[in-house]
Each structure stands twice: as C-alpha cells, then as structure tokens.
Amino acid sequence: MSTFPEDDALAGEFAVPDDVQPVVDRVIAFIEEEVLPYEEAHADHVGGPLDYLDDDGLMKPETRAMQAEIRKRSADEGLYALHLPEEVGGGGLTNREHFYVQEAVFRYGTGHGSSVARAMMAWTEGPSPALLHLDEDQREEWLRPLVEGRETACIGITEPGAGSDVTAVSTTAERDGDGWVLNGDKRYITNGPFADTAQILATVEGAEGPPHETMGMFLVDTDNPGYEVGQPNLNIMMDGITSDVHLRDCRVDGDQLVGEVGDGLPLALSWVNWRRAGRAGMCAGMGRYLLDRMLTYAKDRETFGEPIGTNQAVQWPIVETATEIHAVREFGTALLGAYDAEANLHDLHQPTTARRKLSMLKYYPEDRLFDWADRAIQVLGGYGLMRAGGVERVFRVARNLRIPAGTTEIQKRTIAKTLGLE
Known part of the structure; x- marks a missing residue:
C-alpha cells in the first residue's frame, strides 16, 4: 500500500547505510x-x-x-x-x-x-x-509509561513573558514540607491539553545564584487539581494539540524534582537539543514528500497538450529541490555523526562545538524546507494553494519550525558566539 509512485525516478538514490x-x-x-x-x-x-x-x-x-x-x-x-x-x-x-x-x-x-x-x-x-536523569524509581513511574507508548508528555518552558530568554520564566516552585508548590502560566505548550505527564520548568524560591542556577524541572501528573489546561493555541499548523497551561497551587512530592535544584535550565535545554537534533531527518523526509508531489504533478498535469514538466520553469524548482535534499542529507548525517562522537543529548553541559552543530542542524534544514515547500506550491499552481493538494500544510509547518525550540535568529547568534563573535 505504498503511497509513492512505482516509477519513482529517485528510487534507490537516497541511500540508507547498510547498518541502518x-x-x-x-x-x-x-x-x-x-x-x-x-x-x-x-x-x-x-x-x-x-x-x-x-x-x-x-x-x-x-x-x-x-x-x-x-x-x-x-x-x-x-x-x-x-x-x-x-x-x-x-x-x-x-x-x-x-x-x-x-x-x-x-x-x-x-x-x-x-x-x-x-x-x-x-x-x-x-x-x-x-528523562535519563531520573533515578531508578522515577524511571519506573515516569519514564517507562512513555517508552511503552501508554502515556504521553508535554514540557512547560515557554511563558507569556519568556520565549527565547528562558531565564525569564516567572513560574515558581516553593518548598512546602517534603514537597513543592508550583504557580505560574505556560504558553504554546504542545500536547498540553492531552498529556498525562508535564515537565515544568520553574524558578525555585529562595535558591541563591544567577537565574540560570535557580531553576528546577518538575514532573507533574496532569490529573493534579493544580494543573489546568488553558485556552487552545490555534496556530499556523492547525495541529489541534497546543494550549496554555496554568499551575495553580499545584503541589507535587519531593521526588518529582528531576535531578537537583539548578539542573532545571540544562534539563530544559537537553529537551530542546533533542528537538534540534531531529530537524534534519524531519526536514529531509518532508522534502522528499514534496519532491514526490512535484514530480507526480509535473508528469500528470498537462497544459497546451503537454505535461507541464516539459517546461524549464517547472523543471528548475524540482531540480533545485532534488539537489538540495541531497545536500541536507549529507550535511545532516555528517554533523550528527560528528556530534555523536563528542556528546550525548542528555549531557547537561554541551561542549562549544556540540552546541554549534546543534544550532546548525536546527536552522539550516528548516530554511531549506521552507524553500522547498514554497517551490512545491508554485509548481502545483492553484492546486498547491488548496488543502487537497497536500503541500500547503508543509508550507505552514515549515514556517512554524523556524520559531519553536529556538528561533533561527537565536541559532545564528549561538553559532556566532561559538565562533568567538561576541
């Protein structure tokens, strides 16, 4: 039941290594x-x-x-x-x-x-x-249900007043006996309305030091009466799974802190880096979907008695996309292989060169995907603008990707800083 044409002109060309x-x-x-x-x-x-x-x-x-x-x-x-x-x-x-x-x-x-x-x-x-930083008991309670696909999670980092500047989070965690009480508001939380577990970044009241050393990451069962799902965030992707989240005197046990106080920001960035590392494969896959759609349409759609694919104006964006997908695949796998050799995504303190690679892996494939989606709409013409055409959604997803998990501008800033430009 493959969704791809049997005469795929690029069948076998996008190689997968024998070990994978x-x-x-x-x-x-x-x-x-x-x-x-x-x-x-x-x-x-x-x-x-x-x-x-x-x-x-x-x-x-x-x-x-x-x-x-x-x-x-x-x-x-x-x-x-x-x-x-x-x-x-x-x-x-x-x-x-x-x-x-x-x-x-x-x-x-x-x-x-x-x-x-x-x-x-x-x-x-x-x-x-x-979540690899959980101890054995925590893993059994919080990690295993996620690995086994029985439950889902969300992570609460972004707030109305804290986006790119994560240290500006105003959600607080206050000691209460042997537990903690969380209060604050989170925004643009993917899977916020439906998650079983929330990972909440909060500033620990009374903790001493600069902001990045006073944060904790807390695990919250979303059945907790202090966890409230707020208004849906009807975003450009129309994903149907994003909302505000509110913590109102949300009490959690002491063992629902991940690691130690002060680990919160590195843990949050570990999650963010996981998403950054996945962008290259994600974009290459959607790029190949777009290329499939362009090739099929260019061969099937006729104007003036000939397939539109015989026109250079249609050929060029397809050629450029096919070429750039090759480039992103080589770029992505090379940088990921180099990253694997020097760091792990669960490392709380990333080497400078590793941070640079992750930022490159985030912004560059996303920019290319946006170009590919724009070309696909143009090749499909009026049909490309229609939801039934199957490519306008990728355009919206591509535009969205350049903001979450660190904007394009933040990635370039990080790269510049790691190159000594500060």
Whole structure:
C-alpha cells in the first residue's frame, strides 16, 4: 500500500547505510502494513485535511485514539523509542542512525495534519533524553509509561513573558514540607491539553545564584487539581494539540524534582537539543514528500497538450529541490555523526562545538524546507494553494519550525558566539 509512485525516478538514490537499513525497513513495513490500512479503515477522522479537528480547533478524541493505538503498536514492536538507550527500553540508535528513521516516517506521515503515521515515532509527546536523569524509581513511574507508548508528555518552558530568554520564566516552585508548590502560566505548550505527564520548568524560591542556577524541572501528573489546561493555541499548523497551561497551587512530592535544584535550565535545554537534533531527518523526509508531489504533478498535469514538466520553469524548482535534499542529507548525517562522537543529548553541559552543530542542524534544514515547500506550491499552481493538494500544510509547518525550540535568529547568534563573535 505504498503511497509513492512505482516509477519513482529517485528510487534507490537516497541511500540508507547498510547498518541502518534493517531498522528503516522495519519502520516502512510497519507504516505500510499497520498504519496505512488503519488510516484507510478510519478515513472519516483523517481522510480530509481538517477532519481531525473539532469545532474548537482541538484534535478530536477519535483521532487521538487512533494515534494512541498506533503509538502502542509501535512500542510493542520496539519502534517507538528507537532514540533512547536499550537500558531504558529504547532502540539504542545514535542520532545519525535515527536520522534515517525520521526521514522515512516524515516522508510517509506528511500528507495531512492528523499525524497518525508520525505517532509511531516518539516526538514532542514522547520520552526525551532529559528523562535519563531520573533515578531508578522515577524511571519506573515516569519514564517507562512513555517508552511503552501508554502515556504521553508535554514540557512547560515557554511563558507569556519568556520565549527565547528562558531565564525569564516567572513560574515558581516553593518548598512546602517534603514537597513543592508550583504557580505560574505556560504558553504554546504542545500536547498540553492531552498529556498525562508535564515537565515544568520553574524558578525555585529562595535558591541563591544567577537565574540560570535557580531553576528546577518538575514532573507533574496532569490529573493534579493544580494543573489546568488553558485556552487552545490555534496556530499556523492547525495541529489541534497546543494550549496554555496554568499551575495553580499545584503541589507535587519531593521526588518529582528531576535531578537537583539548578539542573532545571540544562534539563530544559537537553529537551530542546533533542528537538534540534531531529530537524534534519524531519526536514529531509518532508522534502522528499514534496519532491514526490512535484514530480507526480509535473508528469500528470498537462497544459497546451503537454505535461507541464516539459517546461524549464517547472523543471528548475524540482531540480533545485532534488539537489538540495541531497545536500541536507549529507550535511545532516555528517554533523550528527560528528556530534555523536563528542556528546550525548542528555549531557547537561554541551561542549562549544556540540552546541554549534546543534544550532546548525536546527536552522539550516528548516530554511531549506521552507524553500522547498514554497517551490512545491508554485509548481502545483492553484492546486498547491488548496488543502487537497497536500503541500500547503508543509508550507505552514515549515514556517512554524523556524520559531519553536529556538528561533533561527537565536541559532545564528549561538553559532556566532561559538565562533568567538561576541
């Protein structure tokens, strides 16, 4: 049930290394044999571009149930948390190896916004490398359900007054006996309305030192009466899973602090770095989806008696995109391989060269994806502007990506600083 044309002109050209091919084959087989038939059987909830949203702009319960089913099936097959070490139930893949998994998943899972195919791979809602800092008891309670796909998470970093400047968070954690009381407001929280577990960054009252040394990361069960889901954030992606989150006298136990007071900001950045490291594979996968759409349309659509693909004005953006996808794949895998050799995503203190690589991996593929999506809309013409065309959503996603997990400008600033330009 492959979604790609059998006469794919680039079949076999975007190579996967022999050491990674078996796991990528397993991922593709899972999507084609499990996910696509499941989506087809439940087309009422995902068949159209916005069928997955309710009247309030949030994801429908039926679609979330589909995601949960695919997530659990994937976890049962050992595919959901391939990015984590085997010791915690993950697949033990390096970042370079995981690039090829992400590429495959996003090539298949880009056609509409319901993210059912993408639910097979842990993303924002899944177990992050930051949680490797939990002790054994904490791992059993908080990490294992995420690895096994039984629960989902969100992370509360961004606030109305704290975006790029994470040290400006105003959410507080106050000691209360053997526990903590959290108060504050978080904004633009992906999976905020539906998460089982929230990871909340807060400033610890009474802690001494500069702001970045006074923060803690706290685990919150979202059934806690002090955890409140706020208004939905109806964003450009129309993802249906983003909202404000409020902490109102939210009491948590002492063992719900991750690490120590002072580890909060490094832990938050560990989560952010996980997202940055995943951008290259994500963008390459969506880029290949766009290229598939452009090639198919250019060959099938006729004007003046000939396929539009015979015109150079249509050929050039396709050629440029195919070339640049090759470049991003080589760039991404090379930098990820170099990063793997010097650091881990769960390291709380990243070497200067590692920080530079992560910032490059974040902004450069995103910029290219935005260009590819713009070209795809132009090649498809009026159809490209339509939701049914399947590419306008990627354009919106591409525009969104350049802000979360650190804006393009912040990435360039980091690169400049690591080059001694400050």
